[in-house]
Amino acid sequence: MDNITVNDRKVKDITVDGITYERYAIKTHVITQKDKIEDVAVQYAKEHIKDGDIFFITEKAVGCTQGRAIPMKDIHPRKLAKILCKFVLKTPYGIGLGIPETMEMALRECGTPRILFAAACSAVGKVFHKRGWFYMIAGEKARSIDGPCDCTLPPYNECVSLSPLNPDEVCKKVSEVLGCPVLVTDINDLGGVIMGAYPKDIDREKMAKILKDNPLGQSHEQTPMGIIRKV
Numbered sequence: 001m002d003n004i005t006v007n008d009r010k011v012k013d014i015t016v017d018g019i020t021y022e023r024y025a026i027k028t029h030v031i032t033q034k035d036k037i038e039d040v041a042v043q044y045a046k047e048h049i050k051d052g053d054i055f056f057i058t059e060k061a062v063g064c065t066q067g068r069a070i071p072m073k074d075i076h077p078r079k080l081a082k083i084l085c086k087f088v089l090k091t092p093y094g095i096g097l098g099i100p101e102t103m104e105m106a107l108r109e110c111g112t113p114r115i116l117f118a119a120a121c122s123a124v125g126k127v128f129h130k131r132g133w134f135y136m137i138a139g140e141k142a143r144s145i146d147g148p149c150d151c152t153l154p155p156y157n158e159c160v161s162l163s164p165l166n167p168d169e170v171c172k173k174v175s176e177v178l179g180c181p182v183l184v185t186d187i188n189d190l191g192g193v194i195m196g197a198y199p200k201d202i203d204r205e206k207m208a209k210i211l212k213d214n215p216l217g218q219s220h221e222q223t224p225m226g227i228i229r230k231v
Contacts, residue, residue, distance in 0.1 A: 003027040004048050004227070007217045013231065016209045020231040023215040024048070025223035028061075030153055037065045037170060038177045045225060049180050054207070054228040056183040057174070058216060059144055059195050060156075061224035062164035069159040070105065072148070077104035080112070084119055089131070095147035102147045105160050109141045118142070140195065144186050151220055167196025174198075183207055187214045 006012045007025050014021055028044045031037075037057065045055060063069060077100035085103040088096060097103045107115050118137035125133035135143045144163035148156065164170060167184040175182040175198045184196035185207075192211070194204035207228070216223050 003044055005223070007215065007221050007223060010213070010215050010217060012215075014210055014213065016206060021210050022227075022229040022231055023211065024227045024229070025216050025221065026225045026227065027221075027223050028225065030155075030222070031061045031064050031224060032155075033065060033067045033069075035065050037062050038174050040065075041174045041225065042177050045227070046178055048227060049178055050229065052230055054181045054183060054202075055174065055178055055225065056185050056207075056211065056228060057225040059164050059167065059184055059186045060146075060161050062167065062170055062184055063162055064156070066165055068162040068164060069156055070162065072101050072158050072160060075101040075104055075160060077101055078107070081107055084115070087119065087122070088134075095149055097142065097145060099147050101160050102145050105162060106138065106142045106145055109145065109162060110138055114138060115142070140186070140193065143193075144195070153220065153222060163195065168198060168200065169196075171196045171198035185211060187211050187216070 004024050004026050012022050014023065026044050026048065028040060031040055041055065041057070049055065081104040082100045085098055085100050088098040095102060097106050115138055118134045121137050122134035125131065141163050146161050148158060164184060171182040171184055181202055182198050183194050186192045186195050192208060194207050197204055210228055216226055
């Protein structure tokens with residue numbers, strides 16, 4: 001199966017703490033709620049796994065299989081969401097909470113008091129030229145919420161994507177069928193974090209450094225999973 005690749009404008013190798021790693025992207029079909037993520041992993045990745053490899057998959061792909069991609073038409077933002085989204089920093093790498101629909105889902109996922117407190121802390125941070133205080137308070141659930149943009153694949157170009165449920169448990173299930181360590185990642189072209197891992201003692205900070213340049217891409221690559229391989 002010729003579905004393992006290094007994406008355009010991405011590099012295969014990265015050196016972290018003196019060790020070089022190869023990163024390969026794996027192309028799949030468009031994953032939906034009809035799929036089981038462990039079945040997708042077996043279908044597209046199992047034949048490529050070698051001893052010592054680490055398999056990783058995006059949080060959006062996992063969330064899609066859990067019904068965590070919510071159609072925009074089904075979200076009816078309250079007035080507060082419409083106000084708060086106006087103060088969100090816009091970047092070229094995703095909408096984030098910058099539209100009423102994504103902010104509404106943040107209010108639902110994290111709770112109104114937490115989002116309001118995060119917004120207040122963010123306002124104070126701006127006075128002192130400090131960024132990132134909002135997501136530090138709001139948490140990973142808020143950080144991983146994203147809306148559709150020009151590079152989003154259909155049908156998710158009309159959806160708000162939420163963080164996956166129980167990412168550590170997902171990693172365990174996928175690890176059992178692949179026979180290797182597994183990560184659920186939230187990485188974009190600005191960096192990111194490891195949301196889930198199995199075994200639990202994986203060095204998540206190191207894994208985030210290995211993937212910090214987002215080898216899976218942020219556009220129409222259709223590569224929601226990949227392999228880390230020590231050289």
